[in-house]
Amino acid sequence: xxxxxxxxxxxxxxxxxxxxxxxxxxxxxxxxxxxxxxxxxxxxxxxxxxxxxxxxxxxxxxxxxxxxxxxxxxxxxxxxxxxxxxxxxxxxxxxxxxxxxxxxxxxxxxxxxxxxxxxxxxxxxxxxxxxxxxxxxxxxxxxxxxxxxxxxxxxxxxxxxxxxxxxxxxxxxxxxxxxxxxxxxxxxxxxxxxxxxxxxxxxxxxxxxxxxxxxxxxxxxxxxxxxxxxxxxxxxxxxxxxxxxxxxxxxxxxxxxxxxxxxxxxxxxxxxxxxxxxxxxxxxxxxxxxxxxxxxxxxxxxxxxxxxxxxxxxxxx
Amino acid sequence: xxxxxxxxxxxxxxxxxxxxxxxxxxxxxxxxxxxxxxxxxxxxxxxxxxxxxxxxxxxxxxxxxxxxxxxxxxxxxxxxxxxxxxxxxxxxxxxxxxxxxxxxxxxxxxxxxxxxxxxxxxxxxxxxxxxxxxxxxxxxxxxxxxxxxxxxxxxxxxxxxxxxxxxxxxxxxxxxxxxxxxxxxxxxxxxxxxxxxxxxxxxxxxxxxxxxxxxxxxxxxxxxxxxxxxxxxxxxxxxxxxxxxxxxxxxxxxxxxxxxxxxxxxxxxxxxxxxxxxxxxxx
Numbered sequence: 001x002x003x004x005x006x007x008x009x010x011x012x013x014x015x016x017x018x019x020x021x022x023x024x025x026x027x028x029x030x031x032x033x034x035x036x037x038x039x040x041x042x043x044x045x046x047x048x049x050x051x052x053x054x055x056x057x058x059x060x061x062x063x064x065x066x067x068x069x070x071x072x073x074x075x076x077x078x079x080x081x082x083x084x085x086x087x088x089x090x091x092x093x094x095x096x097x098x099x100x101x102x103x104x105x106x107x108x109x110x111x112x113x114x115x116x117x118x119x120x121x122x123x124x125x126x127x128x129x130x131x132x133x134x135x136x137x138x139x140x141x142x143x144x145x146x147x148x149x150x151x152x153x154x155x156x157x158x159x160x161x162x163x164x165x166x167x168x169x170x171x172x173x174x175x176x177x178x179x180x181x182x183x184x185x186x187x188x189x190x191x192x193x194x195x196x197x198x199x200x201x202x203x204x205x206x207x208x209x210x211x212x213x214x215x216x217x218x219x220x221x222x223x224x225x226x227x228x229x230x231x232x233x234x235x236x237x238x239x240x241x242x243x244x245x246x247x248x249x250x251x252x253x254x255x256x257x258x259x260x261x262x263x264x265x266x267x268x269x270x271x272x273x274x275x276x277x278x279x280x281x282x283x284x285x286x287x288x289x290x291x292x293x294x295x296x297x298x299x300x301x302x303x304x305x306x307x308x309x310x311x312x313x314x315x316x317x
Numbered sequence: 318x319x320x321x322x323x324x325x326x327x328x329x330x331x332x333x334x335x336x337x338x339x340x341x342x343x344x345x346x347x348x349x350x351x352x353x354x355x356x357x358x359x360x361x362x363x364x365x366x367x368x369x370x371x372x373x374x375x376x377x378x379x380x381x382x383x384x385x386x387x388x389x390x391x392x393x394x395x396x397x398x399x400x401x402x403x404x405x406x407x408x409x410x411x412x413x414x415x416x417x418x419x420x421x422x423x424x425x426x427x428x429x430x431x432x433x434x435x436x437x438x439x440x441x442x443x444x445x446x447x448x449x450x451x452x453x454x455x456x457x458x459x460x461x462x463x464x465x466x467x468x469x470x471x472x473x474x475x476x477x478x479x480x481x482x483x484x485x486x487x488x489x490x491x492x493x494x495x496x497x498x499x500x501x502x503x504x505x506x507x508x509x510x511x512x513x514x515x516x517x518x519x520x521x522x523x524x525x526x527x528x529x530x531x532x533x534x535x536x537x538x539x540x541x542x543x544x545x546x547x548x549x550x551x552x553x554x555x556x557x558x559x560x561x562x563x564x565x566x567x568x569x570x571x572x573x574x575x576x577x578x579x580x581x582x583x584x585x586x587x588x589x590x591x592x593x594x595x596x597x598x599x600x
Contacts, residue, residue, distance in 0.1 A: 035502050039417035040429060043410040043473050049455070050470030051436050054447035061447060114339065117332050128336055130586050131343045137582045137589060139531035141550050142574050145557055146346055149353075149567050156349050156365030188342065196590050220329075249440045252533050256554070270442055274534070277446045290443035298438040 055294070062288035067281055079288035088264075089272065089289065096269040099183055100247035106187045107243050108236065111194025116224055118195065119202040129199060132192030140189065144256025147185045148172060175265040178258050182266045185257055186250065194239055201235040202228065234307065241304045245297055269293060350575070353568040354378055361564045381569035387556035389573040392549040399536075399548065400526045402465055407472045407525055408518065414473075415480030416506045420492065430481060436474035442534045449538065461546060464539045468529055476521045479595070483517035484510060523585070523592040530578065549574050 062079055066072035083089055114132060118125040135143055150156045151171035158168040171181045205228055213223040229236070251270040254260060260267040260275065267275075270293065276286040353361045355373040382390050418430050448467055449458060457463030487510060495505040511518075533550040540546055547555065553574050560566040582589055 036417045036421060036426065039413040039503070039506075040426075043414035043477065044429065044432075046410065046466065046470050047433065047436060047473050049451065050448065050467050051439060051444070051474075052432075054444050054451050055439065057447035057450050058444060061450070114335065117335055128339060130582075130590070132339060133590060134343070134579065134582055136593065137527055137531075137578050138575055139533060139550050139578075141531075141533045142553055142571060145553065145567070146350055146571050146575075149564065149571070150346060150349055154362060154562070154564070156353075159362055159365055193593075196594055200594060249442060251442050255533075256557075270440070273443060274445070274538075283446060287446060290446070293443045294439055297440050297443075301438040 058287045058291050058294075061284055062291045064284045066284040072284065075284070079285045080292070082285060083288060083292055089269075091264060092267050092269045092272040095179065095265070095267055096248055096250070098179060099186065099250060099268060100244050102183050103186045103190070103247045104240055104243040106183070107191040107194050108240055110187065110191040111198055111239070112229070112236070114191070114195045115198030115202055116228070119199050121203075129192075129196060132195045134192070135189040136193050138189075140252035141256045143189050144185065144253040147181075147188075148257050151181060172258055173262050175262055178262055178266050182254065182257060186247065186253060189253070190243070190246070194243070197235065197239055198232065201232040205231045234310070237307050238304055241300055241307065245300045245304070248293065248296060248300075350568060350572055353564065354572045356565075358563065358565045361568070377565040378569045378572070381566065381573055384556075387547065387552040387559075387570075389549055389552050389556075389570050392547055392552040392574075393577065395546055396530055396548040396550075399465065399468065400529050403468045403472060403529050404522055404525055406465070406469045407476055408521070410469065411473055411476040411480055411521070412511060412514075413503065413506055415477045416484055416502075416510060418477070419481045419484035420489065430477075433474045433477050436471075437478070441471055445534055445538050452539065459539070459541045459544060461540070461544075464536060467535055467539060468532070471535075472521075472525045472528070475524065479517055479521055480514065483514055487513055519588060520592040520595055523589055527578070527589070527593070 061072065063074060063076060064072035065075045065078075114128075118129050118132075148155070152158070153168050153173065155171075157171070161167075161169065170177050172178050209227055209231070210223055213227045218226070248268075249270050250268045251274060254266055254268050254271045258266040260271050269289065273286050273289045273293065276282050276289075349365060352368055353365060355375060355378065356369065357372070357374065357377075360367070360369060360372060382388075414429075418426055421427075452458045452460075452463040452467070457466060491509060491513075492505050495509045496502075500508065530548075531550065532548070533554065536548045537551050537554065540551075542555070553570060556570055557567060
């Protein structure tokens with residue numbers, strides 16, 4: 001009896017310890033998983049609630065006729081079909097495309113020209129790089145106000161011009177000129193960023209290549225065109241798309257520089273969306289526009305990611 | 318030495334001309350801003366470019382500093398508060414999350430990374446109306462807490478992305494050594510890994526701080542004007558739309574709004590330029 005009891009007890013003990021061991025292993029794995037979850041949870045929860053849920057809400061609102069106050073009624077794709085036949089939106093698309101394309105071309109061109117001029121490390125060059133770059137740290141809203149105080153009818157330029165008997169120039173009041181002014185200020189504020197980006201890229205171009213080209217009798221212009229710029233082509237491509245993404249979202253500068261005027265000549269897509277939402281009318285339609293803008297941005301951003309991956313593999317190979 | 322360096326013998330005038338153009342174009346707006354801050358309305362209108370040493374006055378600048386309405390100096394306080402709180406919360410949340418992502422080999426953790434990356438594709442301004450909708454339903458509409466929650470969430474994707482990239486360059490054997498010595502993962506992160514991440518942390522802090530300081534759309538829309546709270550940008554917006562013809566109010570306020578950023582830029586130039594370039598290239 002005693003023996004039997006002894007045996008069963010020891011069996012029980014060993015089975016308990018076996019159970020305990022596998023239990024503790026599972027417990028350790030569970031604990032590791034729980035810690036990972038714990039590390040991730042605050043970010044994931046906040047990000048989901050404040051960024052992903054609003055995307056869902058936007059998609060939902062874009063399918064309704066919500067005006068900001070009353071009950072929202074479901075209208076299906078109506079808002080989206082409107083996107084292409086509403087004259088207001090069409091003009092905003094026109095303005096946005098002009099701003100994005102012209103702005104990008106000028107910023108890339110200017111950025112490249114100045115990057116080539118400022119690529120060598122010297123005190124003068126780093127001063128000029130910083131000088132080109134500084135507007136990038138200032139709020140676009142405030143830069144817009146500063147430029148409108150300089151270019152407006154009572155602005156510094158027109159008041160000085162008046163002294164010489166020159167009629168006021170409608171930098172901000174002539175429909176065509178206002179768009180050019182907007183692009184000009186955008187380029188002024190943004191090209192320095194491209195300068196810095198390209199200088200960083202140019203400094204990775206091996207000096208031997210440039211020397212070899214010089215020994216072969218290439219002029220400076222030929223060397224830049226045939227050797228140096230092709231070497232940094234991937235960075236230029238990525239910068240092009242980044243500029244485009246930034247510019248199709250242009251809003252702050254439009255508000256402060258022209259207020260979308262004159263007669264809507266400088267209303268960008270982002271400006272129209274926010275103006276409509278502010279008024280509290282046609283929020284459903286405005287969110288449809290916002291969703292569309294999001295899709296365009298996402299496509300462009302995916303292009304950057306793809307280009308960057310290719311660039312990385314190019315560098316690796 | 319027989320071959321004369323051709324670049325030196327025939328110096329083209331293109332570069333000096335380019336630099337002169339750059340100097341003029343980049344400094345004239347700032348010159349006008351600074352000079353006109355200290356002039357009377359009459360002087361600003363009649364001779365905007367002049368520098369009348371005898372007639373300069375600090376009166377308008379002092380008025381702007383003491384102004385009871387849309388005071389930019391008061392805006393500094395609230396904006397700085399936002400910057401500090403959002404920076405701290407962002408680091409506290411993004412740091413551990415990035416650590417978990419960087420050190421995990423599991424597929425589902427990598428999917429979390431992609432989930433965050435999707436956020437960099439979303440244009441914030443386009444999403445602000447649905448954000449109001451969400452804030453209203455969690456009871457944070459028109460509150461500072463709501464604005465902070467939105468700003469922190471907006472900073473997370475790029476911050477996590479930069480942190481993950483950086484943590485992956487730190488050898489995992491360092492973590493293992495810490496764990497053998499008995500540190501938990503959170504402790505390993507904060508006491509061992511985090512101090513090693515200084516360059517990445519500086520980049521993220523600069524990116525987020527400048528972004529939040531300059532942000533206009535979020536504080537303008539997520540905080541109602543009735544809340545009495547305004548940032549530098551929303552104070553300028555409210556103030557200038559009211560006094561746009563009174564240039565003795567416009568220039569001093571703009572100078573006050575720009576000065577802190579430019580001083581910060583001059584002081585931290587190198588870090589800021591490299592930080593923002595990295596952020597843009599990666600984000």
